[in-house]
Amino acid sequence: MNKFFLIVVLLFTGKAKAYEPRDLLQKKATLQQVKTSLVSKDQWIKYPAYANCAAWDKLTGPLKKELIQEGEKYLNYEWKVIRATDYLEYERSGSRVAMENPFGSNNTALSHLLLAELAEGKGRFMDQVINGVWQACEMSSWALSAHLGAQKSRRSLPDFNEQIIDLTSGDLGAFLSWAWYFLHNEWDKTNPVISSKLRNNIEQRILQPYMARSDYWWQAFNYKPGMLVNNWNPWCNFNVLTCFLLLEDDADKLSAAVHRTMISVDKFINYTNEDGACEEGPSYWGHAAGKLYDYLQLLSYATNEQINIFNEPMIKNMGEYIARSYIGNGWVVNFADASAKGGGEPGVIYRYGKAVGSIDMQKFAAYLVNNKQGNNEVNAGRDFFRTIENISSYHELLKTALALPSATCSWYPQTQFCYMKNKAGFFFAAKGGYNNESHNHNDVGTFSLYVDETPVFIDAGVGTYTRQTFSSERYSIWTMQSNYHNLPMINGMPQQFGSQYRAKDVVFDAKKSLLTMDISGAYNKEAAVNSWVRSYTLSPTGGLVIEDVFQMTAAKAANQVNFMTWAKPDISQAGVVLIEKDNRRIKMDYDASLFEVSIETIPQTDPRLSKVWGSELYRLSLTAKKQLLRGKYKFTINKY
Incomplete structure (x- = not known):
């Protein structure tokens, strides 16, 4: 294997902790039960259509002005080209940021522009949104240079013969699926190629490879004792689930895909200890337990709450870990690669707490918001689901009593x-x-x-x-x-x-x-x-x-x-x-x-x-x- 792309044994091999085959999701629903549980997009998506300006005004409330002002900063944004040498820099010097910085800048711009257009609804940001979507579709891959070592080529340039689903390709696929859902009818008024090109991109980069392949390490379909199943699993599966729920219209294909993600996510739940602690530390909680929450909430929405495991004690334990790991003044307990700073994302913590019935989590989230601790940004960047859920729960969170957990x-x-x-x-x-x-x-x-x-x-x-x-x-x-x-x-x-x-x-x-x-x-x-x-x-x-x-x-x-x-x-x-x-x-x-x-x-x-x-x-x-x-x-x- 090329030395530049050795996937470290510490991440993916070696005898690990006990794996308990709980299979909570699979016990909740068979493939056939998934098919009968899934409801139409019109039933489960609670966010207003793009053209319903009054509903968007109500949803965004006092956030509307801020969302529009943030978008205005990018009305003249120059979209950055990620050059071949930006990818190659990972091989040459070990730098990830050469590729990640321009890529991240584009994603940040697009997220603010999309939110501003949805909030305002006048078409003022639409051309720039189209530019961002088009630019993304012109990229060979949405995966990071550091993750392209998973390609069969083991090299850092995207190989057009193979699509890799990593954290960012999944994130962008899910984000663009939401953009397509809200705006494809408007884009068709400009040129139908925009929406068809985007949909084709998501199908080829996310939908098709996920169903065709079982060898992405994070899927854990081929789990053997000693393998590691970390935050990549719920994170990537959440993104895949989003893409299928928003784009797949064939009932058989959709139910097969949803059930397949359930099998995969069960591997992460099975791997996680019953006590619910995140061994990666609090700054990874949002990507591990927090992403599991996002996945479970989306699954619950799409099945009208028929497939729901929020009543399981270990799911609650996984949530409350973030509140108990908070020390104060922005400091958290950190082990491994986690940072000692960062109290978490209040919106996710609050909604997770509501889902599992944790008063501690809800009050902790309110504490973070009122004391301006943690990541208080409503806009979660390329994670559109979190952003729209943050907006939807914002008023409720502000009214919640605040407190830190009292456990000694x-x-x-x-x-x-x-x-x-x-x-x-x-x-x-x-x-x-x-x-x-x-x-x-x-x-x-x-x-x-x-x-x-x-x-x-x-x-x-x-x-x-x-x-x-x-x-x-x-x-x-x-x-x-x-x-x-x-x-x-x-x-x-x-x-x-x-x-x-x-x-x-x-x-x-x-x-x-x-x-x-x-x-x-x-x-x-x-x-x-x-x-x-x-x-x-x-x-x-x-x-x-x-x-x-x-x-x-x-x-x-x-x-x-x-x-x-x-x-x-x-x-x-x-x-x-x-x-x-x-x-x-x-x-x-x-x-x-x-x-x-x-x-x-x-x-x-x-x-x-x-x-x-x-x-x-x-x-x-x-x-x-x-x-x-x-x-x-x-x-x-x-x-x-």
Whole structure:
């Protein structure tokens, strides 16, 4: 396989968590039941026709002016050509943005223009909408350069012999299906070729390949134990479902396609843990559980609520995860590639909460809107369904009582995520798990600590995606390595990548506010460790105590316990580390007879990281003075 397009084993192979064949959707309806449940577009689409200006005025309400003004910014937009060399740059330098930036710019323009035309209804934006649709149809593919390695050619130029359904090709297919639905009659007044060309494009790029192929990895039709089924599955299937529901008029073909998406989405639900935690982190929740919600809601609409699984407890668990992962002031619990900033999309959270009967989610969504946290944009870009649903539920959301979830602890036993809060303003989060989770970092046993909504001990997250990010070179990137998480290097060795590297004996005691696990299994044999039991205890009114109790088979190199911090630690006083940030003052006590202390300053030149953390992060390293076969380290963290 071409080295530029190696689909990383960490994403698609390796023994993973337990897969439970729940098949909730298939148990809800057979193929024949799907056919009898589906209703016509006129019955399930609740949005007004383009020509019904009064209904659009009512729907958009106070948003109308804003939607039109945003569209006006693109009345003279120059549509960007995505050049062959923009695609080739992914091979040549690893850059994704060379292709993604102009592509994204066009999609943003088109989304604003379409909404403005629907809101105003006077034809003022129509020519530019047609230009955007025509430009999209002239592209060889709607897939990203970074995803074209799934082609049989394994190259980054779109191969006209093969259509790939990825996240963006699916998104654009679904978006353009809505554009066709609302405007094709108007386009026909200009020239019927516009609507027929677009419809033909969507059929060839989405409808036909989805039914003909079973080898798109995200479909998971050929699921085998150990395969990963992540956010791509509900995301892509939602887009496919949208295209079929809006464009397919043959009842047999439509019911077959809908049922096929149900089989595929069941693979994602089967893969997801019963506890509902998103192992990819909160910033991926909108693409994973959030996209599952979109899929299920669309399916429910199209079947007049006859195919509906919102009453399933795990679907509710998947939704409430996003509310419980919120720390405050825009900060969220982040593991793996997720960012520490971003509280979610209020509209999706609110509607999901209504669907599953979660008051916590509805109030949390209202909190985000009223406190201007998370992504409060009504326009969801190329995700037209979310946009139109945001508009439809906007007034209701604004009237909802607001509150943050009151739970003092959240324990996800299968995913092994633990959150604890106390009266002193501490918010603690830690994970067990294994080192082949979706968007994995080698981070078994790591923790984060926030004090009064300010990050103290952190998980850095991930930088801008490049070819290297999802390649065999992934773990050469510092953010992916355990030695740049709040974890020990044992005998000088970091954790290793692979499903066999995992936490053992993970126990959470809610009464004692105690989480304990043996993380020795995350290290290879070179670490020569029999056990390394890490425990976290959060006092109800005080601080956090971290203990490491270990047994080694050999002492090869000094152990090193690392802590990542946002503020620069003060290590001038032996036995004490002082950290101050935003008027929050924290001290960590340690045994000075056991450790030498050092600080590494890590410049943040990557915009994805510096946007969150600023110009620098710090690694605090406590290196053992003695090499011991067994021992105990203790760290006590309090305010001062």
